[in-house]
Amino acid sequence: MFIESVELKNYRNYEDLSLNFTSDKVLLIGKNAQGKTNLLESLYYTSSLHSNRAKSDSELILWGKDFTRIKTVINKNDLEKELEIIINPPKRKELKVNGVKKNKSSEFCTNLSIVSFSVNDLLLLRGVPDDRRDWLDMAISQIYPAYSDRVLKYNKIRIQKNNYLKEIKGNIHADTSLLDVFNTQLSVCGSNIILLRLKFLKEMQKKAMEKHLQIAQEEILTTSYNSTICGDIDFSGEQNFTAEDIVQQFENKLSEKKLEEIIRGQSIAGPHRDDVSFFINGIEAKKFASQGQQRTIVLSFKLAELELIKEKIQDTPVLLLDDVLAELDKIRQNYLLNAIGPNTQTIITSVDTLHFDKEYLKDVEIFKISEGKLVL
Ligand SMILES: Nc1ncnc2c1ncn2[C@@H]1O[C@H](COP(=O)(O)OP(=O)(O)OP(=O)(O)O)[C@@H](O)[C@H]1O
Ligand SMILES: [Mg+2]
Known part of the structure; x- marks a missing residue:
């Protein structure tokens, strides 16, 4: 192109x-x-x-x-x-x-x-979870075009749910049937988002780890997805999540958090609250990597992204x-x-x-x- x-x-x-x-x-x-x-x-x-x-x-x-x-x-x-x-x-x-x-x-x-690399991309490590989710969302929508529609749909339902939660905030006796409807919709839509993120990160980790080893010998780069629904997921072994598994875990988590959400008046679990962590030889990069190491991690991910997009869009x-x-x-x-x-x-x-x-x-x-x- x-x-x-x-x-x-x-x-x-x-x-x-x-x-x-x-x-x-x-x-x-x-x-x-x-x-x-x-x-x-x-x-x-x-x-x-x-x-x-x-x-x-x-x-x-x-x-x-x-x-x-x-x-x-x-x-x-x-x-x-x-x-x-x-x-x-x-x-x-x-x-x-x-x-x-x-x-x-x-x-x-x-x-x-386009794959772009600027100093801003260092936010991938140094920034807040929002920055990492933005990166995930932007990168994945280049590879799976339907992804951004799912994120839009998920956010639309989440905003409706949040508005309702604000209305009933603190009222633990409120009628929650509408909340249940939102939760079912969010579980279906949100689990698709999680599934695509896991698929993307798994492919990226493999490629980025190779690139990283070429630049910084003996430094093994790994990643984990920190999900508020499924817990921390690393990509070292074979994990075969199905959409049904995640929907089920999503529904369970939202029922478990229902009371807390009513008390706090906001939705507290879902892909909009998830994060990604990066590790060098098992040590968390955000906290311990030097400036040069942080740049190298981001650089490896950018090169991996370029390769992945190349494969997907031919x-x-x-x-x-x-x-x-x-x-x-x-x-x-x-x-x-x-x-x-x-x-x-x-x-x-x-x-x-x-x-x-x-x-x-x-x-x-x-x-x-x-x-x-x-x-x-
Ligand atoms: N909406 C706008 N209208 C007019 N000027 C703008 C607008 N937004 C930004 N600028 C100006 O554009 C200028 C150039 O910005 P830019 O970030 O592209 O510079 P740059 O050449 O990349 O510089 P650097 O080498 O420092 O990165 C800035 O001085 C900024 O004030
Ligand atoms: Mg500039």
Whole structure:
């Protein structure tokens, strides 16, 4: 998969930008605060309809303007597709593929696949459980497109349940028949989410462990899924959870927690409360890993993600690397650049070209960005 061009109108600090990419290796060079990350963000947004750093879509619009447009042309199996997004609040955002409107986000998001690695991704280890769930949700929906619909549905029911719990908060004699209906619906929908997360993490752990061993010899990377429904699950042996098993455990857990939920007025168990832990040689990375080790874990997971998506979609996602080379020592930098297979379009941002070895710079296409404009 290849991004051939991008056009931005009123996107962040870009009033009008038009770029054509002709190489697999692209470098965006510019001083701090010129718009390098903004440009990568617009591509990431096109793949997922979600920004990896904005809380709301209106943040993406150039200050003082009322809309923004991102238009990209991608090439997938020799077929060109034009993807267009118009954000114009409070209207619903407009999505078009080859000029045809799409109403469902999931239909739009299947077009462009991106794996992105930035300093922000270190939140995978250093952040709060919410950050890790966001990562899981984003990564899994790239591989199983139906996943995001399930998350949306689960959250919709959960919000209804929460509203009801707030109404009856503290009233242990309240009629709970409506709560039982919500719990049954959540058990069915939520267990699907858990099942896909387990499947994803199992595959990722295998690949990430291999990548990690190549960069950091003798350091074994493992993962566990910390479920508020099924407990802590590691991926060392064969575990064969079925959807029915999880639905059953889900229903049991929600009945067990029912009284506590009424007293607290909120839903306290389910995939929206689950977390993931990472270990190096059995020791929890969040608490004990050094900065370099943490980066290496995230890097291994990104490379694993790239490989997994490649297998699932039978195509190579575009790789975005935002300022991460400067953060890695030479050995890890070279490993990263070499580990990116051929035919992987890679767009890298950096303040200069000093970090790249000559071999890599040979067939690279370089764009200089300054104050939201291309410098020719
Ligand atoms: N909605 C917006 N409208 C106008 N300008 C914005 C908007 N959002 C962000 N900016 C500005 O865009 C500028 C460039 O940001 P960006 O993060 O892309 O820089 P960068 O080139 O990646 O810099 P660095 O090398 O420091 O990472 C910032 O100075 C920021 O103030
Ligand atoms: Mg930046």
